[in-house]
Amino acid sequence: MSEPLLELKDVRVGFHGRTVLQNIDLHLNSGEIVTLIGPNGAGKTTLVRIVLGLLKPDSGHCHMMKDLRIGYMPQKLQIEPSMPLPVSRFLSLAGASKKQILNALTCTGVEHIYNSPIQTLSGGETQRVLLARALLRKPQLLILDEPVQGVDVNGQRELYHLIKIFRDETGCGVLMVSHDLHLVMAATDKVICLNNHICCSGHPSQVSQHPAYLQLFGHESSELAIYTHNHNHAIDGHVIDCGDCQSGNQDKSQQ
Numbered sequence: 162m163s164e165p166l167l168e169l170k171d172v173r174v175g176f177h178g179r180t181v182l183q184n185i186d187l188h189l190n191s192g193e194i195v196t197l198i199g200p201n202g203a204g205k206t207t208l209v210r211i212v213l214g215l216l217k218p219d220s221g222h223c224h225m226m227k228d229l230r231i232g233y234m235p236q237k238l239q240i241e242p243s244m245p246l247p248v249s250r251f252l253s254l255a256g257a258s259k260k261q262i263l264n265a266l267t268c269t270g271v272e273h274i275y276n277s278p279i280q281t282l283s284g285g286e287t288q289r290v291l292l293a294r295a296l297l298r299k300p301q302l303l304i305l306d307e308p309v310q311g312v313d314v315n316g317q318r319e320l321y322h323l324i325k326i327f328r329d330e331t332g333c334g335v336l337m338v339s340h341d342l343h344l345v346m347a348a349t350d351k352v353i354c355l356n357n358h359i360c361c362s363g364h365p366s367q368v369s370q371h372p373a374y375l376q377l378f379g380h381e382s383s384e385l386a387i388y389t390h391n392h393n394h395a396i397d398g399h400v401i402d403c404g405d406c407q408s409g410n411q412d413k414s415q416q
C-alpha cells in the first residue's frame with residue numbers, strides 16, 4: 162500500500178492554557194476525501210492550520226509525504242475593496258499562464274468571469290475562483306476550509322460535486338471542513354466529527370447515526386429530516402397555494 166499523504170498522531174494544541182485539540186489521530190491517503198465536521202470553536206480551522214504547517218502542535222506529530230503539493234482554499238477571500246483586481250490578474254499571481262487559468266476557471270464553471278473584477282463577484286463565483294486557484298497548483302492534497310461559505314444550497318451541491326470530480330480525475334486526496342454533513346455526504350469517503358477531540362469518525366452514513374454526532378447535531382439533523390417544501394411561490398417570492406403549510410413546517414425562506 163502507498164504511503165499516506167498525511168498522518169497526525171496524538172496531536173494536542175492549546176492557546177493560553179486552554180486545550181483546543183487533543184488526542185487527534187488522522188490518516189489521509191491519495192484519492193480519499195475526508196471531511197472535518199464540528200460545531201463553532203471545535204478546532205477545525207486549527208487542525209487545518211497544523212496540516213498547512215502554519216501552527217506547530219504542542220505535542221504529537223504531523224507527518225506529510227515528502228514534497229507534497231498542497232492546494233489550499235481558505236474560508237474567505239480578503240481583498241482590498243478599493244483596488245480593482247480582475248480574476249485573471251488574481252489567478253496569475255499564482256504563477257499560472259492564461260491557458261492554465263482559463264482551464265481552471267472552465268473546470269470550476271466560471272470561465273466567463275475571466276476579466277471581471279473580483280470585488281464584483283457573487284459569493285458562489287468567488288468560491289469557484291478560490292477553488293480554481295487551489296486547482297492551479299495541481300495539488301496532490303487539496304485542503305478546503307468551508308468551501309461553500311456564502312453559497313446557496315444548489316451551489317453548495319455543485320461545488321461538492323466539482324470537488325469529487327476533481328478527485329476522481331486526478332486521484333488527489335482532499336481534506337475539507339464543513340458544517341453540514343447532509344450536504345457533503347455524497348462527496349466524502351470519511352467524516353471526522355470533531356469537538357476538541359475526535360468524537361466519532363467513519364463513513365458518513367455511520368457517523369450520521371452515531372450517538373456522539375447526534376448529541377452534537379441531532380436537533381439540526383431532525384429539522385432537516387422533517388422539513389418538506391409543500392407550497393408554491395409566485396415569481397416575486399410570495400407564498401401561494403399554502404394548503405397544508407402549518408407552523409413547524411414552514412418554508413425558511415419566508416421567515
Ligand SMILES: Nc1ncnc2c1ncn2[C@@H]1O[C@H](COP(=O)(O)OP(=O)(O)OP(=O)(O)O)[C@@H](O)[C@H]1O
Nearest residue numbers: 176177181199200201202203204205206207208340
Ligand atoms: N491564535 C489563537 N489564539 C487563541 N485562541 C485561538 C487561536 N486560534 C484559535 N483559537 C481558539 O481555538 C478554538 C478553536 O478555533 P477554530 O477556529 O479552530 O474553531 P473552528 O472549529 O474552525 O470554528 P468555526 O466553525 O467557528 O470556524 C476557538 O475557541 C478559538 O477562539
